[in-house]
Amino acid sequence: MSYSPKTFFWLWLFWSSFFHTSYAAQNIKKADPTPPILNRVWVQGEVYAADTVPGKLNEIPLPYGKNFFTIEFISINYNQNEKLSYSYMLEGIDSTWVFSGDQRRVSYANLGPGTYPFRVKVSNDGINWVYNHQKINVVVTPPFWAKWWFSISVIFFVFTLLWAIYQLRVNAAIKRALEIANIRRKESESLRLMMAQDFHDEMGNKLASIIVLVSTLQMLIKGKNNEIQKALTRIETASKQLFDGTKSFIWSINPKSDKLSEIINYICNFGTELFDNTSIEFEVKKGIPANLIKTKLPVGYSRQLFFIFKEAMTNSLMHSKCTQAQLIFSVDIKTNKLKIDFEDNGKGLSRDQLMSSRGITNMKTRARRINYDLTFFHNLNGGLGVHIEGEFPKT
Secondary structure, three states, X not given: OOXXXXXXXXXXXXXXXXXXXXXXXXXXHOOOOOOXXXXXXXXXOEEOOOOOOOOOOOEXXXXXXXXXXXXXXXXXXXXXXXXXXXXXXXXXXXXXXXXEEOOOEXXXXXXXXXXXXXXXXXXXXXXXXXXXXXXXXXXXXXXXXXXHXXXXXXXXXXXXXXXXXXXXXXXXXXXXXXXXHHHHHHHHHHHHHHHHHHXXXXXXXXXXXXXXXXXXXXXXXXXXXXXXXXXXXXXXXHHHHHHHHHHHHHHHHOHHHHEHHHHHHHHHHHHHHHHOOOOOEEEEEEEOOOOOOOOEOOOXXXXXXXXXXXXXXXXXXXXXXXXXXXXXXXXXXXXXXXXXXXXXXXXXOOHHHHXXXXXXXXXXXXXXHOOOEEEEEEOOOOOEEEEEEEEOOOX
């Protein structure tokens, strides 16, 4: 069989077109699908970020309690679109890839707080897979009670509440203790007042009666028996001393004696009576602020302070041969201390006398009982000075 050149040309053109088309079709058939992308997202049934270009959504933030969502993904295969198969995985929820076939949607719900990367892949033959290059994170925000600042706030609140309860209990206990102490103080003051009255009525009156009887006997036997007269004189002197001591004791147990004003007046009155009708000029200086003069000292302080300065003034009268004596009361506001000084212009005492005198030893002992500092000094006139100071009660 012979062919004309024209026929041969058409045969060549036909077979060339056939082989070219067949080769192109085979190449297209072997092409991979495009990487899958997120097409749309629904949150609680509503389209999320509808104006976002498909494939450009990188993060899906979801509030706690509203974390039901659906993701739709898509890929394109130019020649076998109906044979595409998909697999997906939400890291942290799915432990392996989940095969979905040609289904392009997946839904999740009730996710705990955290970040979950979503991944998807596509294949047109079930062997070769194409992965999405886009990183997509599903972020479920924790509820406010699961956030760090809430935990710190709760801890702070609980601590504050416990501290407030503790303070209330402490304050209640302190208040109760103060009430009990106040009741006991009033009972103590009442008892002290009653004791003072009883001592005054019993011992004071009895001693006064003894003194009167002795004086009467002295008058009856005057000039008759010197020995009896001397004995009665000693009895009278001892009775008067005992009476004076009893008066001081009765005063010290009376609640009124705790007031600073009472202490000052009592010591001053004693000094005035002691130096009265003597050649000694006695002076008192009271430098106590008016707002502090009514302050109460602790129980028992008045007795110790009185006997300290009773001893000092008595020694001055009997041994110093002074012509002037001075008693000074003051308060050092800066150090919050009460200060009392007594000094004279007499002959003073030697160091040995200060160390060995029983009266001075008793004065030091009394000062220690109330935690006051007692010192002795010689002034510019050569006389002896007594200085005592101690903490002043805060008002």
